[in-house]
Amino acid sequence: MKKELMHEINNKLGELSAAETKSMNAYAEDYKKFLDIAKTEREFSAEAQKYLEQNGFKPLESMESLKAGDRVYTINRGKGVIAAVIGSKPITEGVSIVGAHIDSPRLDLKPNPLYEDGHFAYFKTHYYGGIKKYQWTTVPLALHGVATLQDGTQIQIKIGESDGDPTFMITDVLPHFAKEQMQKKLIEAIPGESLNILLGNAEYSGGKDNDIKEKVKYNIMKLLNEKYEICEEDFISSEIEAVPAYKARDLGFDRSMVAAYGQDDRVCAYGALRAVADIKRPNYTAVCLLVDKEEIGSIGNTGMRSRHFENILAKIVYKRVEDYSDLKLRDTMSNSFCLSADVCAAFDPGFPEASEKRNAPVVNGGIGVMKYSGSGGKSGSSDAGAETMASLRRIFNGSGVKWQAGELGKIDGGGGGTIAGYVANLDIETVDVGVPVLSMHSPYETTGKLDVYMAYKGYKAFFER
């Protein structure tokens, strides 16, 4: 009786059967491996493409028409993925979308990044997304990205991950002489312009280039040219990201958690990818939507505010129906249902003042369902409808998905948003459903394995609705 009457937020690890615990742990192993090979939106996109092809998905462009059970995907400029399994219902009755983002906070190189100072060579960076800048000093960094040459040739860059690779670092002042720094506010202690990555200390000594003034910088450019065949101007047409060089690890003696860089939002994106690949012949067309640029406002042609999703959905509808019309696309959108798969803030007993504990998701309490996000008086939130929430409860409770409902931090404590509002603006029912995270946006974020697994299970149950 009590169980039926009351709803509680609590740790649910003890509620799992032995078989489910085994599945959860196996899934967490796959997840950690994936995190280590896909640290950026481009790498995630490339790995997702491989995974989709292994699971029978074909490029959307290669299909003349679509029928129930067909599996298709598209890649958006190397930084986004849309994968779909065509459902048996008429597509105009709507599709099931699980939308996650694959960009994470990091340090991007500036257009003119390389310089020399005090016999050291450095890269100037511009931080991407909301970070606590002091967390990014004295952390081993790896450089990931691409340099596109004038002729279009693309050079892949990934250095600092393998055991034999060098690492990169932003230095900080020693505590003995940090008297002045330590008096500053956290937000001012490490200014954005001080996030400069240390690259080298050795002078160029070869050849007859004796008129070179900055020999350490020149030496680095020479090494980059030997390894990647790039020159200094090529930085202008490159996207190189400094990310923590840490590998994903189990956290705790009981291995109940995962510590890794960039779990926001690869934890949900990976769950969405695995879920769509496991779907065979759904009622509603299942769509896994992985977008870029969420961390900086979802703007641009790879972000959720782009027309890209609508364009691809139009192509899917066109290939699925007899006589395509704009109305059929509009009907498809109006009748669709989307889980905005993004992480939420977990209750942290170390910082209880950041949350309202009766409405804060807990680690390993199940996937977090967020009716709204935003800040202040729900400002900027799309606030899912009661009917939408009821549908979701029915789906999750009917398929053994462990979940919890909450909100994003305490009132007036700050705020945040996801892609939910932009999807909802397309006239699509949308609700945020994602994994609770500790130390979000830090170089090493923490999640609970039950929640990581329940994201996958929840998204799959949703696709099977």
Ligand code: MN
């Ligand atoms: Mn996110």
Ligand code: MN
């Ligand atoms: Mn984020």
